[in-house]
Amino acid sequence: MAADSDPESEVFEITDFTTASEWERFISKVEEVLNDWKLIGESSKKPPEKGEYTAGLWEEKSDEILFADFKFCIKHHYFVQDACEKEDVEDSGEDSLPVAMQDLLSTNNDFPPIAHCLVRWYGLREFVVISPAANDAVISESKCNLLLSSISIALGNTGCQVPVFVQIHQKWRKLYVGECQGPGVRTDFEMVHLRKVPNQYMHLSGLLDIFKSKIGSPLTSMPSVNIAIRFTYILQDWQQYFWPQQPPDIDALVGGEVGGLEFGKLPFGACEDPISELHLATTWPCLTEGIIVDNDVYSDLDPLQAPQWSVRVRKADNPQCMLGDFLSEFFRLSRRKESTDELLGKSAFEENGKEGADISQALSKLTEPAPVPIHKLSVSSMVHSARKKIRKHRGADESPLSNDVLNAILFFLFPDSRLLDGSEGKPSSSAAISSASENEDYPLYSQLKSAPSDSLTYKLALCLCMVNFYHGGVRGVAHLWQEFVLEMRYRWENNCLIHGLAGGPPDLKCCLLHQKLQMLNCCIERKKARDDGKKRSAMDSAGNADKTKSDVGKSWDSWSDSEDEFFECHSDTEELKESGQEPNKKSAAKDDAKEPPVLKPEGRFQQSGSLTLLGSEEPLYIPVTQEPAPMTEDLLEEQSEVLAKLGTSAEGAHLRARMQSACLLSDMESFKAANPGCSLEDFVRWYSPRDYVEEEVTDEKGNVVIKGELSQRMKIPNNMWVEAWETAKPTPARRQRRLFDDTKEAEKVLHYLAVQKPADLTRHLLPCVVHAALLKVKEEETEESIPSVKQTIKQIISHSSKVLRFPNPDDKKLEDIITQILNVEATIARARSLKAKFGTERCEKPNEKEDLEKFVSCLLEEPEVPIIGAGRGHAGTIIHKMFLNAQRLTESSDEASVMVPADEELRRPSSSDDRRQMSGSDFPAPAGREIILRLTVPRPAPYSKALPQRMYSVLTKDDFRLAGAFSSDTSFF
């Protein structure tokens, strides 16, 4: 007011900040930050509800400030409260206390399960902390005082009512001093931190003494102190039999005993107890001085009688979980750079000239055009002899996988090879199985881009994973892969379909490796059909049809049931040869334009409805056509790149159409062969019916006739359809050049497979393994039914589908997924551990069981769970028993080893032990004791305002802390 009424003094006063010291600058910087954060002035908020500090949201803001060149970090921690109704609070009057001082007395949030230590100690909902930014520490007393003074000045200058603390000494000591200012009042926050608990402060009476002496109240009769006490007991020593899960007997697996080993099943669970500690807190929330006695000879504080019990569990930090280990070990493979050959030494084929030659000869035999009597060779015996060769060469002890393990895996992967002894397997049955179970996890495998869960690819992924973990790591993986590729080659060479793959073209929703295998199957299917067709015609000509064999063969021909219209394509050389052998036909093809009716129709598939050729009574036949080439996604990518590269110009478009017209041309040729004397109009009526426009016209005689013609666009001169039609020769599909060169494609796939390194395989198959792991945790979760886990699994699925959809996902993201799965596994293991410990299964009364189950699930999800009925409740009784058992165990072991000198040390609070016996409690000594003392008294003079005083103390084995907040009236001092 004075300044306003006297403006002149302001005008002529020069304020000089040029000589401001570092200290002044520091203070103004603090003030600036407090201003920026809008912490100035009084704020009135509702007192926090019970337990709100735990349930609500805490936030923090931070900034950096300098004191000379020493960097401090200033941080504002605050509890987010809804804006409350102003009127409610405002009637408390002008000289209401700062919020922080009110908080000192609030008992609603004593002992919060999770909170900043200052919240735990002082019950504050908002505060600012200034601490050294780096790993420095403010240690000297004068520096501490300087900081404290700075705060004091800053608070005074700004009128900020939020308490500000300074962290002093080493950070781990969590030592803070601070101050809070309000109108005419201030609170000093002080702290004592010691390693040992001084004997006189071991109990409540000693603490009360120090509290009162600190207050130094001038009153002769003090009001009685309000007390809250919590004792915490820690149970670490679970008896071993409480943990139900036994790690799998790895030795048995390694020893070659594979009988009991189930491939395709992922392991699950923690190998060690995922719950490391149980903390029991017994709380007396509201006691009054004088009601209870707790001194060095006697204590009323019997934990069994405490009105409130609550429990928390400490989870083992990184419990070893088998599924998680499995996944991470597999993922680790992706960083190995070695190729299969490097890992296994030179390929067996190359070293073993003579024996290897057999196999390569087999290949050349098969690629010869003449039909090969394949069925004389027993497929499985060939496979096995080849394996024996490799093994013989490598030496049994050298090969990473033992015969038994390898055979077991191969039989698991190729269940049909047991049946293979010269006759074909039954792919139809496997196809049926795959389609049935596909529906169930259809979305999952397509989301993750893995493979159906009963597919060969999926099983292979699991086997590689298992081999990696149990049987020789990366070398084992290389070995199995080599065998797998070998088997693939055999299947190609022997026309033996690969089991466990859905038929048809590669499924682009699956991983590339799966597509490649499907592609190989397509090749095998076509080659087999061709060979069978040839064989059959050979047999037919010999008049010696083997009934059973042709029957089996027939079931493979999905597209045709009649033998004479069998679809077959020949390679280029064959075509040449054949066309040379059939000069008649060739010449006939040449002059078909002149003498169409002479031609014998060929390659008819079926009649196309009741259509007849234009201008004749001949029915229009749909020809047998070539199947389009199946494509894997990489081929497709390549092709579309080529097509896209042609650009968007007219020539480009033309060229593109030409490149793709092979299929059209082939269809036209087949059509011509099936319908001698046909025209383009006929073809269009079958192929693109909308391009044949029919109109009702009245002719000269007045009759309504249907007149048809090609559409406008088909009549454009020299359009590609006309062009193709003119060049097309009447050739049935089976004598056309193959659109899909299965030999070449199969060799490409086999080569691709052969050059995959173990690391590449990992990348290919990781989606399958993740898929399997997710199914596994889902399955395990249903047993336990934990809602939060259910939710998490959903999140993981959606997250990983985003990551895995794109080629070459980030390592970091993949690791994330694995970690998430591991966390879920650990949570489920914890649930199991807790259920076993609390014996939910053993519980007989249904309502007790339900309560107990609810209690256990709360333990997993909430930081601290109250026990209904405290020590007398059902859960309370169980916990009490646990402590008793643990006691008995340690005592008996103590007796057994008398010479333990640390014994004294362990039981150091011996006085409390004695007291325990006195009070008749059978609990061990508490691991921690927390006591909060509160009082409202005038200070410093009897006529001062009555202000909140508080002291929090915590006593543990090697930590003693007193945190006091003492307020005083500053009006007249």
Added chain:
Amino acid sequence: MEEDILTTLKILIIGESGVGKSSLLLRFTDDTFDPELAATIGVDFKVKTIAVDGNRAKLAIWDTAGQERFRTLTPSYYRGAQGVILVYDVTRRDTFAKLDNWLNELETYCTRNDIVKMLVGNKIDKENREVDRNEGLKFARKHSMLFIEASAKTRDGVQCAFEELVEKIIQTPGLWESESDGKGVRLSSEDGARGGACGGYCSML
């Protein structure tokens, strides 16, 4: 110019033969109409850059042949598409009736489930309309698609159709960002929730 392109989107045009797929595309890319456009063989491809909401997007548009026989060939190009334009001819009911087949096809061959679909009823300039606008609207609603009627000949609705589609794709999270690595919004991390790791917070004593 190239730098400020936000992303490249793959868009597919499908529908029965002769409904005007190539004409729509030609109208959009070259703003011309050719009544004598030859029937597409296999797939064709055009590129155009457009600006939507201040974002420039490069569209790689794959035009497909509608003939039944080509259908075994074209679905391979569905892979990786972010948007699809499904065209029918409002003057030919059969092309509208076949839409279900096309959707099935899309369902089967498309590698992602969040692809943005747009239904376009073409040739509204013609007089002999057989499919009512409301029918198209109903179909689109049933299958949660965008819907517009257009005419490649008179250019009505063509530009608008493509722009709508692109806008929708850009608004769909996760549909295009990860393709252009490093750009766009990252997935927010799931943790960071209350009660997680402690930064200066202690849980015990």
